[in-house]
Each structure stands twice: as C-alpha cells, then as structure tokens.
Amino acid sequence: MLVVVLASSTVLAQESQLDLKKWKLEWSDEFNYKNSDLENNWISQNGATENEWVLSSRWRENAVVKNGVLELLSKKETRAESQPWTTGNIWSKRTFHYGYFEARYKYAGAYGTNNSFWLWPKQGVAAGQKACEIDINEGHYPNIINTNVHNWTDTYTLPNGQVSHDDNQLHHTLDGEPGHNIVLKAPIKTTKIRLRSTSPESIHIHEFQVFPPATKYPNVMSPLDSTSVTNYALAKDTNLKTSGVFDKLPSKESFAIDNRLDTRWVSGKHGLKWLELSWDTPKEIGAIQFTNGWLQESGPSLGKYRNLITDYTLEYFDGKKWKLISQYDAADVADYSSDWHTYGMAWDQDYFHFYMDGKLYYSMRNDVCFSEQTILFSLAILKAEIAGPVTDAINGTSMKIDYVRYYTRKK
Numbered sequence: 001m002l003v004v005v006l007a008s009s010t011v012l013a014q015e016s017q018l019d020l021k022k023w024k025l026e027w028s029d030e031f032n033y034k035n036s037d038l039e040n041n042w043i044s045q046n047g048a049t050e051n052e053w054v055l056s057s058r059w060r061e062n063a064v065v066k067n068g069v070l071e072l073l074s075k076k077e078t079r080a081e082s083q084p085w086t087t088g089n090i091w092s093k094r095t096f097h098y099g100y101f102e103a104r105y106k107y108a109g110a111y112g113t114n115n116s117f118w119l120w121p122k123q124g125v126a127a128g129q130k131a132c133e134i135d136i137n138e139g140h141y142p143n144i145i146n147t148n149v150h151n152w153t154d155t156y157t158l159p160n161g162q163v164s165h166d167d168n169q170l171h172h173t174l175d176g177e178p179g180h181n182i183v184l185k186a187p188i189k190t191t192k193i194r195l196r197s198t199s200p201e202s203i204h205i206h207e208f209q210v211f212p213p214a215t216k217y218p219n220v221m222s223p224l225d226s227t228s229v230t231n232y233a234l235a236k237d238t239n240l241k242t243s244g245v246f247d248k249l250p251s252k253e254s255f256a257i258d259n260r261l262d263t264r265w266v267s268g269k270h271g272l273k274w275l276e277l278s279w280d281t282p283k284e285i286g287a288i289q290f291t292n293g294w295l296q297e298s299g300p301s302l303g304k305y306r307n308l309i310t311d312y313t314l315e316y317f318d319g320k321k322w323k324l325i326s327q328y329d330a331a332d333v334a335d336y337s338s339d340w341h342t343y344g345m346a347w348d349q350d351y352f353h354f355y356m357d358g359k360l361y362y363s364m365r366n367d368v369c370f371s372e373q374t375i376l377f378s379l380a381i382l383k384a385e386i387a388g389p390v391t392d393a394i395n396g397t398s399m400k401i402d403y404v405r406y407y408t409r410k411k
Contacts, residue, residue, distance in 0.1 A: 018344065018358040023100050023407035030403045035065040038090070045089040048080035049380070055085050055390065056381040062088035071398040072379035074108055085394070087379040091122055095372035100407040102344035102355075103377070107139045108397035109337030111200065111388025114380040115139040115399045117343055119373035130154070132369035136354065137343040140200050140387040142310065142331035145172040145343070145361075147354050151368045166368075171201050173308035174361060175334035178206075178293040179220035182314060182326045187213045189284045192317035193325070194276040199310045200388040202246045203273045205256045206264045206291040209233050210277065213286030220289045221261075233257040237280040244268045261291060270385045288314060288325070310388070340402060348409075377401055 029041050038044070044060040057080035062073045072088035079086055096119070107115040119134040133150040140146065148169040155165045193210065197203050210232040211217055218229055232238065234257065242253045246266040256265035256275060267273040293305030314325040331337075344355040349370060354362040379399040381390060 016360045018100070018346075018355050018360070020358075020407070022410055024410050026099065026406050026408050027094070027096075028403060028405040030068065031065050031070045031401065032068045033065065038063065038065050038070070041093055042090040043093060048083060049089075051380075053383055053386060054380045055083055055383050056087040056379075057083045057085075058087050058089040058378070058380075060088075062086055062379075063090050064088075068402070070377070070401040072108075072377060072401075073398045074110075074113065074379060074381065074394050074396065076392065076395040085381040087381060088399075089378040089380075090376065091120070092375040095121075095123055095374055096406055097372045098348045099409070100344060100346045101136060101375065101404075102342050102407075103136075103404040104340055104342045104402040105377075106340055106400040107141050107337040108379060108394070108399045109141060109335070110391070110394040110397045111141050111198070112381055112385075112390035112394050113141055113397065113399070114378070114382050114387050115141075116376065116378040116380070117404075118376050118378070120376055121371050122374040122376075123372070125153075125371040129371045130368045132371065132373075134345065134347065134352070134369055134373065136345045139336060139343075141335075141337055142329075143173060143175050143334040143336045144200060144310065145174065145356065146170070147172065147362060149352065149364070149366075149369065168364060170362065171307050172361060173293070173306055173310075173330075174304070174356060176308045176330055178295075178305040178308060179289070179291050180328065181217065181220045181287065181289050183217065183287045184285065184325065187284050187286050188316050188325070189282050190316040190318065191280075191282050192276065192278045193285070193288065193315065194274060194317075194322070195290070195312050195314050196272060196274040197267075197309055197312040198272060198385070198389055199312075200386060201307055202269050203267045203309050204264045204292055204294050204307050205267075205275060206261050206293075207259065208256045208275060208277070208290040209288070210283070210285055211287045211289070212284055217287050217289065220291060231259070232279065232283045232285070233277060234259060235279060235283075239278045239280075241276045241278075242267065243272060243274045264292075264294075285316070337397070375404060375406075377404075 044063050045058040048057045064071045075086045077086050078084045103117045116138045117136045131152040135148040138146040148167050150167045155163050245251050249266050251266040255263040293308045296304050310330040312328050315322040346353040352364050
C-alpha cells in the first residue's frame with residue numbers, strides 16, 4: 001500500500017508500512033552491557049537543565065543500564081535551584097546524517113513526564129547551516145506522541161518582547177476513539193452537568209449532546225437530526241460555561257453545542273479543562289454523547305483524529321453536591337508506559353516521515369535540517385501542566401529504552 005503525501009507542488013509516494021529490507025543497519029546500541037560501559041557511546045548531563053519549562057535537573061546517576069535496558073529515572077529531590085526533581089539525559093558521542101532512526105521504549109508511567117527521543121547538533125553546525133532540532137517523539141503519558149522540528153537559528157521577537165522561532169509541533173493520539181456515548185443505567189434529574197479533564201493538551205469538543213431516556217440514541221459520529229430526538233444541549237434555557245478558549249485557533253465556546261461536527265470548542269492548553277451545562281428547569285437525562293479531537297484532513301493520517309482527550313470526569317449536580325456519572329482514562333485504552341513500542345523517523349534532504357511500530361502516521365517537508373545530528377534520550381518533568389499535572393506519582397517512574405538503531409537506505 002502506498003500513501004501519497006501532497007506538499008507544495010511535490011508529490012511523494014511513501015510506503016505506509018516500513019520495509020527494513022530496504023535499509024542497511026549502520027549502528028545500534030542494544031544496551032547489553034554493564035552500567036559503567038554506557039560512557040563508551042554516550043555522554044550524560046550532570047547538572048541543572050537550562051530550560052524554563054523543565055522542573056528537573058539531570059544526572060548520570062539517573063541513567064542506569066541493567067538487564068539489557070537503559071532506564072532514565074525520576075526522583076523527587078532537589079539538586080539544582082528551582083528544579084525539585086532529577087531525571088536523566090544522554091546524547092551520542094558520534095553524529096548521524098540522513099537515514100532511518102528507531103528506538104524501542106516505554107514511557108515513564110505518570111502525567112507530567114516528557115519522554116524524548118530526538119536529534120540535535122551538539123557538535124555545532126557549519127557556517128550557513130541551521131541549528132535544527134528534530135523531535136522524533138516527545139511522549140506524554142499515557143499515549144500521546146509529540147513530533148516537532150525546530151529552527152533555532154532564525155529567531156524573531158514577538159510584540160511582548162519574547163524571542164521565538166519556527167517549529168512544527170503536533171500532538172498525535174493514534175489509539176482511542178473520538179466518539180463517547182455514555183448511557184446511564186438509571187435516569188437522573190438535574191439542572192447541571194459538567195465535564196472536567198486534566199488532559200495535558202487542549203481538548204477539542206465538536207459536539208456535546210444530552211438526551212432524555214430512550215430505547216435508542218443517535219450515532220455519536222453522525223450529525224444530529226433534531227426533528228427525531230430531543231437534545232437538551234440545544235434547549236432554549238441552556239446555559240453554557242467553559243474553562244476558556246485557546247486563543248490561537250478560531251474557536252468559540254458555543255461551538256461545543258451548535259449541532260455541527262465541523263466546528264469545535266478548543267480549551268486552553270494548561271490547567272483544568274471543563275465544560276458545564278445548566279438549565280432553568282430540571283431535565284431528566286438518559287444519555288450523554290460527545291465527539292472530540294482534531295480530524296486530520298490530509299497526509300498519512302487522513303481521516304484519523306489527533307488530540308484525543310486523555311481523561312475526563314462527567315458529573316451532575318443533585319442540588320447539594322456534584323455526583324459522578326462516568327469516568328474515562330485513556331491509559332485503559334493504551335498505556336505506552338506498560339507496552340513496548342518503536343518510534344521511528346526516516347529523514348532525507350526533502351522529507352521527514354514519522355513511524356510508530358513501523359507504520360507511517362505523519363510526513364512533512366524538510367526545509368531546514370541538513371546538518372549531522374547527535375541522538376538524545378531525555379526524561380523531563382515539565383511545569384505548567386504541559387504534560388499533565390505534576391504529582392508525587394512521578395517519583396520512581398522511569399523511561400525505559402530497549403534499543404536504538406540507525407539505518408541508511410540501500411542503493
């Protein structure tokens with residue numbers, strides 16, 4: 001099967017399933033050695049992390065090889081000012097150029113962690129070349145994949161005085177469903193319901209629907225025929241409140257209940273996300289439905305949803321307090337901290353192609369990355385709930401790397 005990726009005026013035919021028979025293994029580290037031998041191939045960070053969004057300093061003691069696996073350990077301890085955690089970070093002694101890069105690893109099993117497999121020119125770049133960072137995966141528990149390509153050379157200053165640069169950050173959720181259909185075992189009568197989520201990224205709600213008791217409910221992924229079923233979200237006495245709107249997208253709160261699947265309410269990126277519906281008169285409720293995520297309209301992931309919600313709590317108000325209707329945790333669907341997966345990227349002078357378990361899920365043009373790179377593995381604890389809430393649940397978790405391999409295409 002071939003996937004055709006349209007980019008500018010160029011059409012690229014790219015295999016949707018990676019065929020390693022077309023690639024030659026040039027270098028690998030299987031971590032089948034003593035911990036003291038890690039220095040043969042890698043350099044470890046020892047000290048504070050110079051990044052305002054990172055809460056962890058990084059140390060060689062937190063990078064441990066045992067039983068054929070490299071573990072980057074998280075510990076709740078302060079060894080650097082304003083960084084109350086420690087983790088591990090290593091980079092390769094040798095550099096690499098175009099080819100296919102792949103690592104098999106598990107995420108640290110807690111929100112708040114950033115589990116990174118990435119490339120960066122630690123050795124510097126030649127005159128006229130760009131300092132380019134390629135994030136093959138900055139994984140967030142339980143199953144978010146983040147890809148990014150940064151151009152750190154061509155910076156610019158924003159109106160607020162902040163220095164910024166061009167990047168291409170995308171959040172991929174390859175497991176899970178966009179449609180949620182919650183049918184109550186027994187009807188409830190209430191004037192308020194709410195959905196709350198601690199998802200690390202913005203949540204995207206296309207349509208939030210509330211139905212009275214019925215023997216059959218609409219297909220959650222189909223436009224609602226308002227003539228055949230009552231949707232209390234569209235009632236005249238409906239009041240809608242949310243935690244706010246992400247101001248970098250054309251979104252409105254009202255898009256959550258406008259009876260359209262082609263619009264969406266997008267919450268802010270950080271902190272608790274929530275949506276609340278209330279009515280002037282009590283409603284008897286038998287089911288709640290909502291669709292979420294960002295529909296991919298081009299490329300290898302055409303027709304799939306990204307940015308799926310990672311967790312939520314659905315509640316109703318009984319007149320005195322909020323009571324639970326339903327809970328959801330994406331880790332019950334797919335937990336990348338308990339299962340081994342491979343994360344890979346094919347890189348050449350024209351394109352980047354990103355793979356998970358050998359399957360292509362995203363491609364983009366290469367307009368900036370042409371210099372040799374080092375390979376890095378990093379575990380970080382991120383502030384501002386960028387990767388979810390930071391709690392003591394992080395302490396003792398680890399990013400586990402089984403192997404890393406580098407291939408060049410056979411001629």
